[in-house]
Amino acid sequence: MDTLLNLLLLLVILLNFFLLGSSRLVSCIRTIAFQGGILSLLPLLAHGFSGHTLFLAGVAFLLKGIAIPYLLFRAIRQVHIRREVEPLIGYVPTLILGTLATAGAFIFSGRLPLIPEHSQSLFVPVGLATLATGFLMLISRRKAITQALGYLIFENGIFIFGMLLTEAMPLMVESGVLLDLLVGVFVMTILMHQINREFSTMNTDNLTSLKE
Amino acid sequence: MRTTILQLFLHLFLLFGLSPLLSGVIGKTKALFAGRVGPPLLQLYFDIWKLFGKGMVISRTTTWIFRAGPVVGLAVPLLASLLIPFGPVGAPISFSGDLIFFVYLFGLSRFFTACAALDTGSSFEGMGAVREVTFSCLAEPTLFFVFIVLARLSGSFSLDAMFGQTLATSWHTAAPSLLLILVCLFIVTLVENCRIPFDDPNTHLELTMIHEVMVLDHSGPDLGMILYGAAMKFLVLGALVVRLFLPGTTGNMALDILLFIGGLLFMAVVIGVIESVMARLRLLRIPQLLVGVSLLSFFSLILLLR
Amino acid sequence: MNFLFLSWLVLGLGACAAALPWRSSKITAILGGGSAVLGCLSGLIAAGQGLVADTAATFSLPWSMPGGSFSLRLDGLSAFFLLPLFIIGLVGALYGTEYMQKEKARLHWTWYNLLLISMAMVVTAANGLLFLFAWECMSLTSFFLVITEYDLPEVVAAGWTYLLATHLGAACLFAFFLTAGAFCGSLDFASFHLLSRLTGPVISVLFLLLLVGFGSKAGIFPLHVWLPDAHPAAPSHVSALMSGVMVKTAIYGLLRMCSFFPVSPAWWGGLLMTIGITGALFGIAMAAMQRDVKRSLAYSTVENVGIILLALGFWMHSRAAGQHVVAALALAGGLIHLLNHALFKSLLFLGAGSLMHGSGSRDLGRMGGLMRRMPVTGLMIVCGGMAICALPPFNGLVGEWFIYRALVESAATLSGLGGFFPVMLVGFLALVGGLVLIVMTRIIGIALLGVPRSPAAAQAHEAGWPMRSAMIALALLCLAGGLMPIQLLRVAGRAAVLLDPDSAHLFTSQVITPSWLGIMALLLIGALLAAFSFNRWRQGRGTVAAASTWGCGFAFPSSRMSYSAESYSELAQSGILCSCLTPESRDGRTIGFFPMIRSFVFTAPDPVLEKFFKPLFQRLAGYCRRCCRLQSGNLHIYLLYVFSATVLLLFWAGQR
Structure with a gap:
């Protein structure tokens, strides 16, 4: 079980790399859906089958694997964009930064004073690495839709962290987080639509004109 | 001493005998995918044999460098093959730190191939030379990272031991890293041997290719040596991939060798399938992909460093 | 030691003789060049004795300078640096007798011989003041050699940049020696061992002073800015001497002074490694963009100094961590690469000079096809190129093999952050x-191969026997180093004993032996x-x-229509390198059906010089100009200055 879990977490990291290096939005969204699907398996593998984990996995799968990607697909269909053309930082540099951040996460988590049962698991480094990837995505991309993607990756990182605490955390809190996410993406897509109508582009740079 | 000589003979036999076959297998696989009959499996043997018997046409602008390209291109894979194990057959020569020599040996052949291409003064061949040296510049770090992963797992710094007995046990302890570097090594093999998606070995005049364009002006025995050398290089790098993929032993030497040959042929089939289903990458995407691969191998190393 | 004095005597006499107004420049060349050859031969014997001898030879004479004494010391470390000095000096002199046959090169041989003397004195001096004296002589003589072609404005500009850079560095060295002398009570190196008692930030400040002082001479990043201008400006055998040997004397100074320090903290090594790898990447990237052969080679010197620094930094780092095997590997790598670089870089500079001599231009775009007209020079450049690319069977591989081994071994054994840095460095x-492979195939492919790119290149002529034999000698040495790596290691071991006794004993053991490299070659x-x-x-048929x-x-x-120097590096530029290094290009775009004649300008200036040092110095110049108000031109005011200064001094003296 543990090997499978570790392999899945590594797959999450590889998907992170892919997300940083790819410019096509459709494949990015697919990858995020895939990542969400993998994440929804984690509670089952980490903590065994129980009502709690089954519910969590089911909701996570529905939201991260299906609902949010669907919303995003609809959004890019509405605003007619296929790819992020001009990132603020190029694809190769972001990829390099992402790898360095991942390496940093792995080395850093080796030095954290974790409880013994967590010190060997990959949850902490992968969670940190995914958080860093989300940040990088948010920083380096221009379009509102890729910003939303970055936000999603970021949330995935938090989800992986949450896996360590699933036993301790009440169900309500987790559902709240997931629901928040859904609402966030909703708001984002509506906002995107508005930006697109207002400025007829999707560049978030234009939002700077909203300042005084 | 006797085992070393035996290993040497087996190595040379496999290298000289088997290497042109792989290209035939790739060609056959691609033909099957395209619904054609395709050239015979032994086509490259026939080609090389025919070329060795032919005369030559040499460009007037060229110098001895042009003739040195094929010579180095044949000698380097020959020497490099002696440093690596061919499946169960250990390397005849191994010393601590030979992995560095191995990498730079291929640098030597690249140096002369590129110079020989530039010697013709043709812009096509110049283009090929540029691409060859630039892309391999990005593939080299990957090769080093892969070797460091193996050195770390085996605790040794010679290729023979790195690809030796410990590999099978390492698959139990560090499967994710090994899986990643298997992918990376496979991609390096594709790059170094100019296969799709990095280069198209079949086109001759589109401005998309790398290796084929560099040898446009070679003919006769020179071209034969280049083809033979390229096939050997493919076998050498392929042998590393196959060894990584099939690390175990059955205990029976003959069976192991057959397994190894089977692995090589299987790899050729896989490459044939890849070439049939994939298109060549846009040229500007290649550096990106190569950087991505080196980062992947770097990451596989980080997994072990932890 | 006696042979060293003999060598100085011969060189000095030659310098004086060459300065006399002889009727023909040939006589000057024979006197100057001949004395340089003889002096270097004698010096080589001295270096050989120093390498073989178990104890250091010393010599001391009192000197009237305060704090100074004429004391010399010839030990393994000095001899290790004397060896390349006299080898390159010898072949350079041989080469120069043919190369320098111009009227304006009158004092050339005087400066050349004096440069050799002062460099040999730098590496043997055992007194701080003598060291600085020799150091300044070295800077000045090399400055005069750089401005040999003083009628060209860019040469003079390069010379001034060089003089400025080297004196800014020398200022740091003065500060170091004064501080160290004040602490130890004497400027003699014999008393400098007291420095090992220093602790805390003082020693680190001293180290940084050394790094800047010697670094500006060694051309470490970002203090390298003078190097790509000055090395090409000098005559080729002087470029060889400067690139191959003079930058190494700075490394010598760094190593010698560090041997007086207590065992260095790990961060010094980390700093050196960072500077080293940055400089290596920067240098080689810039080398790939230059049209000027010698400028490209000069940038490659920046790269190689970076690699040497990386190895030495890694040695310091691992020594501080107590990993002696890795430290031994890194130290061996650094020292051997230093020696090898002296050989192959000189070979390449001599080859480039021969190409210039034959085709009349330094511009790669005006060469092409020279291999046919100049077969020996061509072969020698190919040999040098293979050596610098670290390809077997030449010597370049030996040094790099050690450096890689050090990095790979620590990457494969350490974990966590300790293993992370070696992995990155690999x-x-x-x-x-x-990238070195790109640079060298570019130089060889564009200059030597293909078709001639200019009428002059089509009429190029091969060099005469002195130039050819100088290059052949160096190429044979490069090959010998590749075939006999053990000897290289043994020579490096003599220097290593003084630097790091703990790891030096490993040099003779089986743990790090490179004997297989020779067999493989x-x-x-x-x-x-x-x-x-x-x-x-097969061809016979x-x-x-x-x-x-x-x-x-x-x-x-x-x-x-064939590939040009610019197009050769374009893919690397756009695909691999950082966009901040992209060279400037103007025009060249054709518009319309019948375009007019267009010109295309392509320049690759040094970004550090252009974007950092030039604005900095311009701003400084602005501040300084404000001080010009003091210079009123009025004699009375000046007298007032003198008077007030005297009063202030008297007052100050009275206060004490």
């Missing part, structure tokens, strides 16, 4: 190795010969017809 070093030559004879045998290069159906290919 990756970068491999990238640098790949031999095997490689054997394999090449076998393939070559096979090729000849068929006919060899000559035809023009296949131009894809186009019947009139010209040199303007």
Whole structure:
């Protein structure tokens, strides 16, 4: 079980790399859906089958694997964009930064004073690495839709962290987080639509004109 | 001493005998995918044999460098093959730190191939030379990272031991890293041997290719040596991939060798399938992909460093 | 030691004799060059004795300078640096007798011989003041050699930049020696061992002073800015001497002073490694963009100094961590690479000079096809290129092999952050190795191969026997180093004993022996010969017809269609390198159906110089100009200055 879990977490990291290096939005969204699907398996593998984990996995799968990607697909269909053309930082540099951040996460988590049962698991480094990837995505991309993607990756990182605490955390809190996410993406897509109508582009740079 | 000589003979036999076959297998696989009959499996043997018997046409602008390209291109894979194990057959020569020599040996052949291409003064061949040296510049770090992963797992710094007995046990302890570097090594093999998606070995005049364009002006025995050398290089790098993929032993030497040959042929089939289903990458995407691969191998190393 | 004095005597006499107004420049060349050759031969014997002897030879005379004494010390470390000095000095002199036959090079041989003397004195001085004296002599004589062609404005500009850079560095050295002398009570190196008692930030400040002081001479990043201008400006054998040897004397100074320090903290090593790898990447990237052969080679010197610094930094780092095997490997790598670089870089500079001599230009775009007209020079450049790319069977591989081994071994054994840095360095070093291959195939391919790109190149002539034999000697030494790596290690071991006794004993052990490299080099030559004879045998059957290069159906290919130096590095520029290094290009775009004649300008200036040092110095100049108000031109005011200064001094003296 543990090997499978570790392999899945590594797959999450590889998907992170892919997300940083790819410019096509459709494949990015697919990858995020895939990542969400993998994440929804984690509670089952980490903590065994129980009502709690089954519910969590089911909701996570529905939201991260299906609902949010669907919303995003609809959004890019509405605003007619296929790819992020001009990132603020190029694809190769972001990829390099992402790898360095991942390496940093792995080395850093080796030095954290974790409880013994967590010190060997990959949850902490992968969670940190995914958080860093989300940040990088948010920083380096221009379009509102890729910003939303970055936000999603970021949330995935938090989800992986949450896996360590699933036993301790009440169900309500987790559902709240997931629901928040859904609402966030909703708001984002509506906002995107508005930006697109207002400025007829999707560049978030234009939002700077909203300042005084 | 006797085992070393035996290993040497087996190595040379496999290298000289088997290497042109792989290209035939790739060609056959691609033909099957395209619904054609395709050239015979032994086509490259026939080609090389025919070329060795032919005369030559040499460009007037060229110098001895042009003739040195094929010579180095044949000698380097020959020497490099002696440093690596061919499946169960250990390397005849191994010393601590030979992995560095191995990498730079291929640098030597690249140096002369590129110079020989530039010697013709043709812009096509110049283009090929540029691409060859630039892309391999990005593939080299990957090769080093892969070797460091193996050195770390085996605790040794010679290729023979790195690809030796410990590999099978390492698959139990560090499967994710090994899986990643298997992918990376496979991609390096594709790059170094100019296969799709990095280069198209079949086109001759589109401005998309790398290796084929560099040898446009070679003919006769020179071209034969280049083809033979390229096939050997493919076998050498392929042998590393196959060894990584099939690390175990059955205990029976003959069976192991057959397994190894089977692995090589299987790899050729896989490459044939890849070439049939994939298109060549846009040229500007290649550096990106190569950087991505080196980062992947770097990451596989980080997994072990932890 | 006696042979060293003999060498100085011969060199000094030669310098004086060459300064006399002889009627023909040939006599000057024979006197100056001949004395340099003889002096270097004698110096080589001295270096050999120093390497063999178990104890250091010392010599001391009182000197009237306060704090100074004329004391010399010839130990393993000095001898290790004397060896390349006299080898390059010798072949350079031989080369120069043919190369320098211009009237304006009157005092050339005087400066050349004096440079040799002062460099030898730098590496043997055992007194701080004598060291600084020799150091300044070295800077000044090399400055005069750089401005040999003083009628060209860019040469003079390069000379001034060099003089400024070297004196800013020397200022740091003065500060260091004064501080160290004040602490130890004497400027003699014998008393400098007291420095090992220093602790805390003081010692680190001293180290940083050394790093800047010697770094500006060694051309470490970002203090390298003078190097790509000054080295090409000098005559080629002087470029060889400067690139091959003079930058190494700065490394000598750094190593010598560090040997007085207590065992260095790990962060010094980390700093050196960072500077080293940055400089290596930067240097080789810039080298790939230069049209000027010698400028490209000068940038490659920046790269190689970076690699040496990386190795030495890694040595310091691992020594501080107590990993003696890795430290021994890194130290051996650094020292051997230093020696090798002196050989192959000089070979390449001499080759580049020969190309200039033959084709009349330093511009790669005006060469092309020179291999046919200059076969020996061509072969020698190919040998040097293979050596600098660290390809077997030449010597370059030996040094790099040690450096890689050090990095790979620590990457494969350490974990956590300790293993992370070697892994990164291996990756970068491999990238640098790949780029060196681009640079060298570019120089060889564009300058030597293909078709002539200018009428002058089509009429190029081969160099005479002095130049050819100088290059052949260096190429043979490069090959010998590759075939006998053990000897290289043994020589490096003599220097290592003084630097790091703990790891130096490993140099003779089986743990790090490079003997297999020599065997492999031999095997490689054997394999090449076998393939070559096979090729000849098969060719015997068929006919060899000559035809023009296949131009894809186009019947009139010209040199303007073949790949140029700029296009060769374009892919690396756009695909690999950082966009901040991209050279400036103007025009060249054709618009419309019948475009007018267009010109295309392509320049690759040093970004550090252009974007950092020039604005900085311009701003400084602005501040200084404000001080000009003091210079009123009025004699009375000046007298007032003198008077007030005197009063202030008297007052100050009275206060004490």
